Amino acid sequence: MTPPLRAARESVAGWGRMPVRPGRVARPERLRLPPGEGIVLPRGLGRAYGDAAVPAREDALVLATPRADRILDWDPVSGRLTAEAGLSLAEILRLFLPRGWFPPVTPGTKFVTLGGCVACDVHGKNHHCDGSFGGFVERLGLLTADGKEIACGPDLDRELFLATVGGMGLTGLITEVTLRLRPVETGWIAMETEGVANLEQMAAALEASREAWPYTVGWIDCLAAGAGLGRGVLMRGRHATRAEVPTGDPRPRRALGVPLDAPEWLLSPLAMRAFNGLYYWMKAGRRGGAARPHQSLVSYESFFYPLDMITDWNRLYGRRGFLQFQCVVPRAAGLAAMRELLERIARAGSASFLAVIKDCGPAGPAPLSFPMEGVTLGLDLPYRGPATVTLVHELNAVVIAAGGRIYLAKDAVTRAEDFAQMMPRLPEWRAVRDRWDPAHRFRSAQSVRLLGDRN
Ligand SMILES: Cc1cc2nc3c(=O)[nH]c(=O)nc-3n(C[C@H](O)[C@H](O)[C@H](O)COP(=O)(O)OP(=O)(O)OC[C@H]3O[C@@H](n4cnc5c(N)ncnc54)[C@H](O)[C@@H]3O)c2cc1C
Numbered sequence: 001m002t003p004p005l006r007a008a009r010e011s012v013a014g015w016g017r018m019p020v021r022p023g024r025v026a027r028p029e030r031l032r033l034p035p036g037e038g039i040v041l042p043r044g045l046g047r048a049y050g051d052a053a054v055p056a057r058e059d060a061l062v063l064a065t066p067r068a069d070r071i072l073d074w075d076p077v078s079g080r081l082t083a084e085a086g087l088s089l090a091e092i093l094r095l096f097l098p099r100g101w102f103p104p105v106t107p108g109t110k111f112v113t114l115g116g117c118v119a120c121d122v123h124g125k126n127h128h129c130d131g132s133f134g135g136f137v138e139r140l141g142l143l144t145a146d147g148k149e150i151a152c153g154p155d156l157d158r159e160l161f162l163a164t165v166g167g168m169g170l171t172g173l174i175t176e177v178t179l180r181l182r183p184v185e186t187g188w189i190a191m192e193t194e195g196v197a198n199l200e201q202m203a204a205a206l207e208a209s210r211e212a213w214p215y216t217v218g219w220i221d222c223l224a225a226g227a228g229l230g231r232g233v234l235m236r237g238r239h240a241t242r243a244e245v246p247t248g249d250p251r252p253r254r255a256l257g258v259p260l261d262a263p264e265w266l267l268s269p270l271a272m273r274a275f276n277g278l279y280y281w282m283k284a285g286r287r288g289g290a291a292r293p294h295q296s297l298v299s300y301e302s303f304f305y306p307l308d309m310i311t312d313w314n315r316l317y318g319r320r321g322f323l324q325f326q327c328v329v330p331r332a333a334g335l336a337a338m339r340e341l342l343e344r345i346a347r348a349g350s351a352s353f354l355a356v357i358k359d360c361g362p363a364g365p366a367p368l369s370f371p372m373e374g375v376t377l378g379l380d381l382p383y384r385g386p387a388t389v390t391l392v393h394e395l396n397a398v399v400i401a402a403g404g405r406i407y408l409a410k411d412a413v414t415r416a417e418d419f420a421q422m423m424p425r426l427p428e429w430r431a432v433r434d435r436w437d438p439a440h441r442f443r444s445a446q447s448v449r450l451l452g453d454r455n
Pocket of ligand 1: 015041042043044045046047048049052053065085086106107108109111112113114115116117119120121122123124125168169170172173174175307409444
């Protein structure tokens with residue numbers, strides 16, 4: 001007989017620390033669904049910002065996967081890796097980068113699990129070239145609501161596979177992932193940075209870098225207004241070859257911690273303005289107009305994971321936490337919509353340290369997957385109560401009018417009716433989920449809010 005899982009009562013939150021809900025959290029070494037359990041929510045390393053990995057209700061079982069992280073199979077010729085869903089990208093990098101392999105797609109933190117990457121269908125700085133994470137997945141092991149373990153993939157139970165990619169853990173518990181890693185010669189990135197004076201220049205620079213650079217991203221000082229609206233720094237990179245680099249791989253960097261919740265004054269418009277101005281000055285080389293591109297070799301960690309250098313950096317936003325806002329809008333609407341979003345945020349005085357802007361390539365086949373051909377903008381909004389929620393609703397209205405959508409891994413407050421307008425393929429996804437989990441046993445605070453699941 002399967003023994004019951006040991007679960008502890010805990011407060012659970014996403015990376016934005018808002019909202020916080022009680023739940024029963026289990027961290028098993030073997031992923032299974034014990035009989036007699038009701039509502040279940042899979043959870044990885046809790047790096048989704050909002051309420052995607054936050055339980056719907058107190059008696060829900062939160063099944064945290066990070067202890068289930070065994071490597072099950074590895075083919076050093078093709079780079080095909082099969083592992084339990086709790087394995088993190090940090091571990092994959094530690095074990096496989098010295099052997100010349102890199103995750104095919106990585107978000108801006110390596111402290112994410114394979115299961116979380118599939119469930120959010122994460123995208124990286126290479127979306128314009130390579131698409132999202134799901135495109136590199138060959139097989140999933142999935143525990144469905146009736147307790148059966150199913151294998152699915154692009155060529156096997158395809159509908160269920162596609163509903164699980166980007167399906168936010170609502171089709172079942174992903175137990176195993178088979179993924180193709182990318183061969184690289186070194187852990188160094190050949191990087192070019194360029195200061196840009198405004199949004200038009202940023203869009204043009206992103207566009208111009210599409211063909212030649214596999215990784216691109218822009219940082220925007222979202223407090224700059226008027227003629228300087230959208231000023232920032234464009235970074236582009238590619239994996240450096242062995243011939244280009246100093247001897248050896250970059251040394252792993254040690255992270256610094258944030259020991260306390262930051263004080264409110266750190267989030268004052270004045271302090272934010274000072275930080276953003278300093279960042280732009282340091283990175284762009286001079287104030288105002290475009291600086292000449294600057295070339296350097298940097299470690300993959302500083303290129304992909306600058307925020308991982310400060311553990312618990314989410315505490316910088318103080319006790320009240322923060323909301324992330326990330327949307328994507330089609331290219332045609334792109335610039336005007338981005339301008340309106342930035343102007344509204346500046347007007348609301350809802351300062352964010354920096355905003356990130358990126359080019360996205362074509363949407364993948366999964367119905368709930370976030371990226372679509374266009375431009376994506378993401379930023380932090382310190383949580384100041386109802387005013388911040390109202391601002392997100394206003395930003396969402398701009399996104400809907402532009403034909404875009406928001407990213408569920410970042411969301412905590414979007415309204416169900418707004419989400420339905422953003423996702424034309426939602427009914428198709430719902431039909432598959434209802435077939436596999438008619439009682440919505442897999443449920444999160446987010447699915448109660450956005451999909452009308454019972455609480
Ligand atoms: C600093 C930072 C930068 C980021 N940058 C990016 C970025 O560039 N691109 C991007 O796409 N995202 C980005 N993210 C978001 C992050 O990559 C995703 O939210 C990721 O899915 C988190 O993985 P996790 O293992 O922590 O999952 P969690 O946050 O624990 O869970 C996320 C979702 O996945 C589900 N889930 C987790 N494990 C399983 C499983 N085994 N089976 C079924 N469902 C499961 C959960 O139910 C939940 O819905 C960033 C986050 C941070 C904190």
